[in-house]
Structure formats: structure tokens, C-alpha cells
Amino acid sequence: MNPNLNVDFVGIKFNNPVIVSSGTFGYGFELEDLIDICKLGGIITKTITLEPRHGNPQPRIAEVSSGIVNNIGLQNVGIVKFVEKYLKKIIKFDIPVIVSISGKNVCEYIKIIEILNKQDCISAVELNLSCPNLNESIICNDLDLVYNIITGIKQKTKIPLIAKLSPSYNILEIALIAQKAGVDGLTIANTYPAMVVNVDIYKKFNVMFGGLSGPSIKPISIRYVYDVYKKVDIPIIGCGGIMNGNDAIEFLASGSKLVSVGTACLISPNNLINIIEEIELILKKNKIKSINEIIGICNKK
């Protein structure tokens, strides 16, 4: 018998725990010719802001050892166009859709959520409190702002809220503040603030700032998941450098209920399907009947 991969997350049923990370799967529908999107556990859209954003100038991508540093800067069409043009193209896949949003302040977040409140097809909203590539400072660095944003939005919506946190030394403190403010789930964690120096023959030493993702961050993010899981009561989406089924199982065993896959999807969208199949295979091999048996199992030892 095939193992049961169904997971309940913030009251929503996911057919399997593998979802796509924000910003690595477009608005959610673009790759339908290349992979069977219906097979995914769910989709987190590219982060949407109140107004459209052009994003940052070049360079935007640098390959580093076992990872990528990106400096995209939340390029997106803005919430109005997203709802009008793209949302209906995503919901046809009949899998949970989590819309990632970002604002500069409480007021912007509330304006976005009021537009999303009118859409009944959204499973949850992910608050991107941790983009490292904006001119403004990272929201997660300001605990009062984190609290105010979450409580502010919570009063205005019934849509489950997930806070995407920075991989910061005080992540546990941020997680507890977010929980206190009433958030329904956490994503741990975003990319790591990083920098690349381009040493060229002209001795210009051009610097590129950005967020580091890929296998090089995986063990650090897993540790964050493990530490936070012990102390909070809300469920966690784990992410950071998941390239295969084994990586995903590591996150699940450390306390993630769902895993989101980003960089591996940029390399090949097929990796998403492969990861789901590999999880199934690993469970079968180990005679584990349901994925829920292993979630957080490392913490129970």
C-alpha cells in the first residue's frame, strides 16, 4: 500500500507536503506545459505588493558554491493586476494556493488583504516579512513592526496567515512574537543576506548584495526549524536548499509540516515531482504508513 502523504496545515488539506517557494514558480501557472502542477502539494505565488514593482537592476543572479545569490527585489505586477489576470489561472489546478504578499507598513498590508478578502479561492496568505533585497530594512529586524503587521491584518481577515521569517540569530524570538500576534503558521526561513565580490581583471571589485539559497543553507535552516518547533504551537513550512526527497524528509523530521522547494525548481521544475516521488519511496522503504508519523520526530527523541 502506498504511504499516506496527506497533511493538514492551518486547516487546509494538502495532498502531499511539497509546495513551491515564493518567487521560484512565477505566479503559479506558467509551467503547466512542463510539469503536472496538479501533482504538487500546493503553490506559493511570487510575492505581490500593493503597487507594481520593476525590481532591482542587473546583476540579479550569481551562482556560488552550492547555491544562488539573488537580488531580484520583488518584481511583480501589483495586487490589482494579479487578482484580475493571474489568480483564476492558478486556481484551476485545484491545489491549495498561498498568496505571498509584502508591504512597507501595516497600512499597505491591510490594503492588500482587503483586496484578497474578496477572493474565496485563496487557501492562505504568506507574509513576506523577510525579503533581504529591498532598500528598506528587513521587517523581521523590527519586532514591534512584526507584531503590529500581524495583529493589524488579523483583525481584517479570516484567511489563514503564515509569516515568512528571516534566518536570523533571534528567529525564535521573532517566531514567538508572530505567534503572540496571532499568526497561524510560520515559514522558516527566507534566503540569507549575502554578498558576492566580482574580482575582475579591471580591479573594479564590484559588489552584489542578495539572498543566498540552495544546498549551502540547508543544514542551518533545518536547525532553525528544529529550534523553533520545540517552542511554538503553530505549524511550520520548512525551506532552504531542498534538492531531493531525503532533504525534504530531514525538514519534516525536524518539525516542518510542509516543505517548500525553490532553488531546485529553478534548476529543473521536474525536481518538484521527483522530490514527491522520492519522499513516497523513502516512506515505503521504511514501512512508514503516513507522513504525519515523522513530522517533528527528531524533537521527540
Added chain:
Amino acid sequence: MPKAFDKNCEIISNDMINRNYFRLKVKTYSALNHCIPGQFFMIGIPDVFLRRPIGIYNVENDVLTFLYKLVGYGTKKLSTIKTGQLSLLGPLGNGYDLKKIENLKYVAVVGGVGIAPINFLANKLKNKGILYYGVRSKHDILDLNIFKKKNWEIIISTEDGSEGYKGYITDLLQYNFDSKHILISSGPNLMLNKILKIAVEKHISGFISFDVKMACGLGNCQGCAIRVKDEIKMVCKDGPVFKIDDISFNL
């Protein structure tokens, strides 16, 4: 637009042409004659994290040929792999609009490895055109047989003067170029910037192909963004071939 595939393909050969360039031939799982000049594939290289975008040099039924320059770690690693399989994602992107070019007087202005898509284009075009081809030195001049076979006029420049005009190929365009021509161009960004300037001054229309770093090739990572008029476009998905009229300066 032909559908892209993402599959492992068998290497037929991967040979050095000269000190900087290699030619890679792979066998795909079905005929790919629908590929359009200017389109590219993302090629997975063992032990290299991201795939590399490489333009199509030629297609004959189920044999795909790529021409690539040794640039950095990825292409150097690729040049060492002689047998086995490579993962290929493609064909990707928008190529040259053959219908718009075919019946006009076309002039191709090419720098270095930019010859790859233009070679494929010349293969598909029935008539002869004019090729302006700029390289560093005569050792960098690649196979121009297809252009010769189709009686193209070929003008070469080398930076060191070892063959043809000494200097940049764009120096020659100032005089030999007018609005009766349609321009097809591919090469380094510095050259493309100069060409755009000349094209705007002389009211010449045409198409330009960009070569930029990209991570996914599918428009998802948004790493290859350029400004086209007032919009941000992705070189991988909206390009790599763009209409000259749409491009702004200073890439």
C-alpha cells in the same frame, strides 16, 4: 511556439574547434526541426549547480548542435565531458522572426560567439545577405561555410588586425548601412549598445539577440531582466531576440 522538453540527451560529440570554442552535438529523443534560430537550451552540466543557457547552432532532425565559448567554470567543465548524457531543457525563448526578415535586404552584425544563432538563421534563410563578423584575432574566426555556400558577402574585423579590418566591427557600420537594410545582430553587450545607437541614428529596424546570465531559463527566477521601453522583460522568455525599436540604451 514549440513545446519545451526537459530530458536527458546522449552526447554524440563535444569537440574543440579552437582555443576558445567547442562544438557540442547531442541526440534528442525526437526531431526538432521546429526550433527557431535565436532559441536556446538550458544545458545541465555534471557538478555544476545551475544549467547554462546555450544558443542553438544547428538542428538536423534529432541532432542538436551547440557552439559555445569557454567563459567560466560551467563551460570549462562542459568541455571536458565527452560521452554520456546531458540534461537539456528547451527549446526556450523567442527567436528571430523569419517571416519579417526573409524578404528584406538583411545584414547580420555578429561579435564572437554570437555567430551561433546567426549560423542557424543563415541556414534557414533562402537568400544571401551581408555578414559583418568581428572577432579578437584570426584564430577566433569560426566556420563560415554556410554563409559561403549561400553566397553571403562576408566582412571580417579583428581587434589585433590579424585578418580583415583592424578594429571593431561596429566601426565599419557607420558608412555601409542605411534604412533599406534590416539588421540582425548577436554578440557582446558592448557591441550591441553601439549597434543600437547606429540603428537609431540611421532609422534601421531589425532584431537583436542578448546573451545574459540566467538561472532557470523559464522566466521564473527573474534573474535576466532588462528594460525594454518602459517595461521590464525577461531575456529568457520575452527574448533573447528583441525588436530593435523596443530596446532602450545602456543595457
